[in-house]
Amino acid sequence: MLTFYRFLQLMMVLATAVMVFACREYFWPLWYIGIPFAVFLILVGLGSYFIWSGLFVKAILHGSRKEPKIAITFDDGPHPIHTPAILNVLKKYNVKATFFCVGERIDEQLDIMKQTIDEGHIVGNHSWQHGLWFDFKSAHNMQVEINRTNHIVQQHTGLLPHFFRPPYGVTNPNLAKAIKNTNMVTIGWSLRSMDTVIKNEDRLLKRITSKIKAGDIVLFHDTQAGTVSVLEAFINHCQHKGIQIVPLDELIEKSAYE
Ligand SMILES: [Zn+2]
Known part of the structure; x- marks a missing residue:
């Protein structure tokens, strides 16, 4: 099953590949290649810290909101x-x-x-x-x-x-x-x-x-x-x-x- 985490990893790899291509073809600054990985790390860090994100583990956060x-x-x-x-x-x-x-x-x-x-x-x-x-x-x-x-x-x-x-x-x-x-x-x-x-x-x-x-x-x-x-x-x-x-x-x- 493609979890959201796997999807993020895939996006990071694809975006890095695009950056490598763009840096070679359009002479973008080389450090741009690191941007997708940095974004990935920030998202993973936030996902780890905030249990409600459900990025890695689906935690139960509350019960029914209908009854007091x-x-x-x-x-x-x-x-x-x-x-x-x-x-x-x-x-x-x-x-x-x-x-x-x-x-x-x-x-x-x-x-x-x-x-x-x-x-x-x-x-x-x-x-x-x-x-x-x-x-x-x-x-x-x-x-x-x-x-x-x-x-x-x-x-x-x-x-x-x-x-x-x-x-x-x-x-x-x-x-x-x-x-x-x-x-x-x-x-x-x-x-x-x-x-x-x-x-x-x-x-x-x-x-x-x-x-x-x-x-x-x-x-x-x-x-x-x-x-x-x-x-x-x-x-x-x-x-x-x-x-x-x-x-x-x-x-x-x-x-x-x-
Ligand atoms: Zn504790």
Whole structure:
């Protein structure tokens, strides 16, 4: 199948050939030959960075826009202090969320991961290490990371995660291969809370409440102290506005485990 990425590659090669011809025939400056490749690199870079581009991996970004329902997700945990605090808030309001956990951190906080599942939340896969160089790994090594995290969840809960969120939201051809081989469903987001960047809680809350719309998948991090306090106010806002916070599997109508 001709994917958009393959199409871009083809266009780059064709455009380079045209440039080589034009430079020889019409004496265009030689550096023009590099333009198609530079454009290709910029497009690929943007496509890798923006998960919504779907250039390499078709990620699910939101649910149906027709009903006032949203799902909330937390990345990068389990965190020894903030994850239990978030679980307490969720329990208080009887809200179910999804936690995209890092395998290595699950290994250190097994009880918190088990508690998350026991309390009715979904645990998804967010790679084993979430290393800075994850996106430079081979497809095989990415696959090893995904499997390792799936395995530790399955070993301790009997559940094999089906949902995967790429570390940093970055995708590329190697990750596309690893996701296909591990049969994972890639989950993006439609509303990024920016809770790792915005430290002022009022601003953070204002940002999310002003942008939230039906079908949204909201991205938080359970590694941030600020998220815990904002979460309660956000849930209150949703209840007040008649926005229902539902589990992710229900919002996107896909099963969370194999
Ligand atoms: Zn992350």
